[in-house]
Amino acid sequence: VAPRVSYLVGRLDRLLRRRLGRALADHGLSLAEYTTLSVLSARTGLSNAQLARRSLITPQSANEVLTRLEERRLLRRVADPEHGRVRRAELTAAGRRLLAKADAAVDSVEREMLAGMTGAERKALRDALGSAVRGLVDGA
Amino acid sequence: VAPRVSYLVGRLDRLLRRRLGRALADHGLSLAEYTTLSVLSARTGLSNAQLARRSLITPQSANEVLTRLEERRLLRRVADPEHGRVRRAELTAAGRRLLAKADAAVDSVEREMLAGMTGAERKALRDALGSAVRGLVDGA
DNA sequence: CTTATTTCAGTGGCACTGAAATAG
């Protein structure tokens, strides 16, 4: 009997959280904090609301992480001159330095996870994960 | 720039938790509780330690869920006559009835998630998720 | 003595809902 895909996703996510959590703890980062730094590195200037939408979490959750990272001076938030309340986040030099170290640790786990797959299989996995998200987002 | 597979898995898992959590709340079950009932339905008589190994969580976490479900009389735990401390879990009739209703709700979300994929894509997704788990378990 | 299983107790990650203040 084939287990549900949602069960398999949950199992992998738990494993990934544990492994990434350990790897990132050495750098003083939680997984959510790392993810936020990583997203901002690729898309600098995102507001809290934009970050939340992109990560599929509530603005309240996103804000908690941003606040911590700002207090640690890993990012700064500058008021958007055109929109009153909007504050756009960008990494500081310290944030970029820490992210570079954390990236190396994460890459190592990611490589281990994908070691048994061909390039085609990795692409199929990415595509299928994207498709699954779209199926749930559009429907909800 | 392609996001990491671990990021995509995390996003999908969050979405899935939210949707499944809501669907299951109508039946008074958390996702972890539902999963436990579902696994026991397929593999009756598992001990707490076996359940934990299969689900890739600690025995402490598994035991918390089993205790709650036992208190609610959705499963019972019977001492193994051959092994002193081992208690094998099995669903009660009430547990099976509740699981059947919850299964329908979960299937609906699962179908929505997989709606945009062909049969080959679904199989590729299952295979890749399994391969990713093996890569992390063997390596750790 | 060593190992596996169960279980009590405490902690941490991190998401959620609700509600309020602010700005366009």
Added chain:
DNA sequence: CCTATTTCAGTGGCACTGAAATAA
């Protein structure tokens, strides 16, 4: 007025580590 953004406050899910008792 209505909507979007930010943020304070509280709650919930659920995993974790540590430690102890029990049994093969």
